[in-house]
Amino acid sequence: MRRFAVFILVIVVAYAIFIDISKGTLPEAQEKSDEQPAVTASTTETEPDAPFIEKEVKPGDTVLSIVEKENNGLENVPINVIVTDFSTLNAGLKPEDIKYGQVYKFPTYEHEN
Structure with a gap:
């Protein structure tokens, strides 16, 4: 048995x-x-005033890692500001809901010297 x-x-x-x-x-x-695509473009939408870049997410990327790469490091920008700006640019999408292979808008910031 x-x-x-x-x-x-x-x-x-x-x-x-x-x-x-x-x-x-x-x-x-x-x-x-x-x-379906996470962000769909529409001709009736107006572009946001804040500067941004559109980038495809690769496996292992996070919102913070992409924003830091594109802005050559961010010493003066708080994480909660980055999260809020990302959500605003992407129609309320939370950073933890991004999927690789999709294109999203990421905020860019000017460096103060």
């Missing part, structure tokens, strides 16, 4: 690993194919 229980356990674990590898269990892997 013990051998049969171990055999069943091995089969269940093998099946779980097979499903995980073949189909995946992360929601991003399943949503990627039918996903």
